[in-house]
Amino acid sequence: MNKDFVLTMRIKITPNRSMYPLVAIFLLIVGLAVQADNRWPVLPEPVSNNAVALVRIKDNPVLLSFMGLAQDKDWRAVHNRVFSYQLGQNAWQPRQPVPSSLPLTGRLAAIAVGIGEDAYLFGGYTVAEDHEEISSPDNYRYSLLTNTYDVLAPSPVPVDDAVALVYQERFIYLISGWHNDGNVNLVQIYDIENNAWQQASPFPGKAVFGHAGGIVGNVMLICDGVSVRYHPEKRRDFTMESACFRGEIDSKNQSRINWTTVPHPTATGRYRMAASGLDDRGVIAFVGGATNPYNFNGIGYNGAPAEPSADVWLYQIESGKWQVVTSGHASMDHRGLLVVEDELLRVGGMQAKQSVSDKIFIDNISEILP
Numbered sequence: 117m118n119k120d121f122v123l124t125m126r127i128k129i130t131p132n133r134s135m136y137p138l139v140a141i142f143l144l145i146v147g148l149a150v151q152a153d154n155r156w157p158v159l160p161e162p163v164s165n166n167a168v169a170l171v172r173i174k175d176n177p178v179l180l181s182f183m184g185l186a187q188d189k190d191w192r193a194v195h196n197r198v199f200s201y202q203l204g205q206n207a208w209q210p211r212q213p214v215p216s217s218l219p220l221t222g223r224l225a226a227i228a229v230g231i232g233e234d235a236y237l238f239g240g241y242t243v244a245e246d247h248e249e250i251s252s253p254d255n256y257r258y259s260l261l262t263n264t265y266d267v268l269a270p271s272p273v274p275v276d277d278a279v280a281l282v283y284q285e286r287f288i289y290l291i292s293g294w295h296n297d298g299n300v301n302l303v304q305i306y307d308i309e310n311n312a313w314q315q316a317s318p319f320p321g322k323a324v325f326g327h328a329g330g331i332v333g334n335v336m337l338i339c340d341g342v343s344v345r346y347h348p349e350k351r352r353d354f355t356m357e358s359a360c361f362r363g364e365i366d367s368k369n370q371s372r373i374n375w376t377t378v379p380h381p382t383a384t385g386r387y388r389m390a391a392s393g394l395d396d397r398g399v400i401a402f403v404g405g406a407t408n409p410y411n412f413n414g415i416g417y418n419g420a421p422a423e424p425s426a427d428v429w430l431y432q433i434e435s436g437k438w439q440v441v442t443s444g445h446a447s448m449d450h451r452g453l454l455v456v457e458d459e460l461l462r463v464g465g466m467q468a469k470q471s472v473s474d475k476i477f478i479d480n481i482s483e484i485l486p
Contacts, residue, residue: 156461160199160208162187162472163464165388165412167228168452169235171260177456178202178260179476180235181463183214183223185449187472189413191243194222200260203456212263217254218242224412225276225294225325226252227451231285231308234259236268238290238306241276243412251276251296255306269311273300277325277388281336287370291338292319292327298344299323305371317373321359326409328386330393330400330453332433334365337378337400339429340385342409354417356409358385360431381429381438387422390453390462397485401460402429404477406448414449414470421470424448428460428479441484445477458482 159181166184170177179201186193198211213221214237226240235258241249255268271290278293288306292299301323303316319338327341339360346352358380366372386405393400410422426446430439449466462477 155203156476156478157201157207158476159464159474160210161197162474163197164449164466164472165224166451166464167226167237167240168450168454168463169228169230169237170454170456171230171233171235173202173233173260176203179454179461179463180211180228180230180258180260181208182228182235182237182258183226183240184464185224185412185472189470189472191245191247194220194224194243194412196221196223198258211260212265214256214258215254215265216242216252218250218252220244220250223252223276225451227278227280227290229280229282229288229452231282231288233261236280236288236306236308238271238280238288239274239276239278239293241294249296251294257308268306269313271304271306272313272315273302273304275300275302275304277327277341279327279329279338279391281329281331281393283331283334283365283370289316289331289336291329291336292324292341294325299325303373314371316371317363317375319361320375320377321361322357324357326387327357328389328391328402328405328450330391330402332393332395332398332400334367335433336363336365336373336393337361337431338363339380339391339402340387340389340405342387354409356385356387356407358383362436378431378436379438381431381440382427386425386427388449388451389425390447390450390460390465392453392455392460394455394481397481398433399481399485400431400433401453401481402431403427403443403453403460403462403479404445404447404450404465414466422448423469424465424467428484430484439484443477443479445475445479447473447477 223240275293324341329338389405
């Protein structure tokens with residue numbers, strides 16, 4: 117419905133017993149419409165910088181939100197709480213919190229992916245009262261059916277604010293990201309069948325954190341993020357990168373990636389967009405993010421508050437062309453984009469004025485692409 121045009125009707129009805137079945141049918145139709153409009157209910161609490169994943173139980177999609185930042189946005193607001201929502205239920209459900217080998221249990225900037233009935237959770241960082249940040253070495257497989265965590269082999273180099281992509285439902289690629297003192301240009305592959313790691317062709321651009329990416333078939337696309345800039349007589353600072361790289365995985369060797377550059381869709385970089393591949397469309401989608409990189413509270417490294425974008429970037433794998441449109445919802449501080457049928461879902465994140473959100477932001481790809 118066009119919200120700028122609403123027709124209001126006032127009808128006086130004197131009920132009688134013969135109308136009761138019609139009234140019941142009318143109420144049922146209204147109820148179904150309301151249920152359809154609200155099939156993605158809000159989260160139990162506002163959360164940002166949360167790792168998200170989509171798993172399927174008997175082909176029924178289930179959304180998962182792991183850890184993140186609560187609305188107070190200080191070090192105490194970093195938590196390890198977990199929530200799940202199965203399509204058709206009335207509300208999100210609390211799940212077993214994420215365990216930790218570190219003294220602080222909460223984490224930011226972790227990354228998660230879903231494969232079948234399980235979610236795989238990697239890295240992230242803790243925030244102490246004195247603002248010390250530590251990249252977590254913890255990796256887990258989470259089973260929704262048993263509500264339990266299995267410890268995975270540790271990453272060769274623990275990272276946070278990385279990109280995780282799934283290839284052939286077996287290999288998980290962790291691309292670039294931050295490790296304790298700086299960015300790394302590594303592409304680390306986790307093999308879920310052997311619980312083992314290997315190195316792939318390194319990321320060709322500047323090492324970054326807070327970048328975004330997706331994969332369709334054997335083609336991945338990584339865009340933007342933040343690099344570290346060093347100076348001779350003052351402290352290092354952080355600068356936004358406006359660059360996209362396309363990687364094609366060798367069909368005979370999953371550790372070989374042929375990287376090439378791709379023209380940027382806007383020439384203005386984004387930080388912590390939500391992104392994912394749309395397999396049936398041959399498209400990789402990027403949504404939201406911020407043009408001013410920021411600390412975990414949403415205040416830029418330059419001292420200026422960051423504000424969210426409503427841009428949607430769509431990259432066509434076959435043609436190599438971009439389409440840029442606008443979403444009805446501006447948001448930032450995401451760790452993934454979940455795709456259910458034709459809907460692109462952003463779970464939580466930050467809205468205007470760095471407000472931590474409990475909403476599920478929805479964009480329908482059928483309204484954007486033919």
